[in-house]
Amino acid sequence: MSDTLIRQWAMLRTIPRFPKRIDATTIHTRLEDMGMSVSLRTVQRDLYTLAETFPLNFDESKPQGWCWREGASQLEVPSMDAHAALTFNLVEQYMQNLLPRSTLSHMAPWFDAAQGVANAQASTVTKWQEKLRVIPHSFNRIPTQIDPDIQATIYRGLLAEKQLEVTYRALSTGTDAKTYPLHPLGLVVMEQVVYLVCTVKNYQNARFLAVHRIDAARLLEEDAKRPEKFDMDAFISREFGIRMGDAPLNLTLRVRGILSKYLAETPVAHDQVMTPINDEWTQINVTVPDTVQLRMWLRSMGPDAVVMSPAFLKEQLAAEQAELQRLYSE
Structure with a gap:
């Protein structure tokens, strides 16, 4: 491979995307750091040569700044494969609310390239996009809008x-x-x-x-x-959650049915201990934070989970059930 091709490819990788810019002197310094001995004048000539083929922009400032044009497609050698395309597709789909808008804009060429790969290659990998969904365990709500x-x-x-x-x-x-x-x-x-x-x-x-x-x-x-x-x-x-008390609770409850199998697979905490009571019920002993989320979780399991201790939590939930029974009987 010729030294010119290697140098020019390194230069293309050094040039940032719009709106960031880089000048020829900085590119020259970076090439020297890579062990490429070349004059600043050669770097300047290369930039104008590359701009004839690739979507590069330069300004009239001093020193002159160079960047990839806004919206320029992503240049990848080797080209993006189906596995990488799937990863970019999932990031675009599920990380919209987490990534900064500037990051999403910067990643747009990769997202576009990934979609192009997905459209062009009907492989088993790209079909994952149709087969994979991420859903919340709790009741689904409309996501909050952030400015x-x-x-x-x-x-x-x-x-x-x-x-x-x-x-x-x-x-x-x-x-x-x-x-x-x-x-x-x-x-x-x-x-x-x-x-x-x-x-x-x-x-x-x-x-x-x-x-x-x-x-x-x-x-x-x-x-x-x-x-x-x-x-x-x-x-x-x-x-995270909303605390009801500062001290953790030594929770004891009995569960039945498929719930006991779920809790065996995914324990509430590392110190969880499960003890069979009879053919129907299993006792759970575990240390948990005293939070609103704990109460919401206990309520969500209905009659398949019964709090045995602490006494104040058992009485609280029993009082709630009595109030619900009164309200539903009206």
């Missing part, structure tokens, strides 16, 4: 680790929206809702905000500060 400009600002703050100023409507307080600075730490997606994990002002305790309730967001110049020993996974385990 794309607000989302883009939040994601920029996360990626650049900069503070944000947001205007937020708290659902629980019922008060007017409030504006304050925060330090973004991460994103969590739960039941089709995107949450921003952050600290507010100078407080060290992390909290989470529903992104769709943020009415305005502005990127600040100050660096975001991460609390010492903050652990995202520990925070999720502690805060």
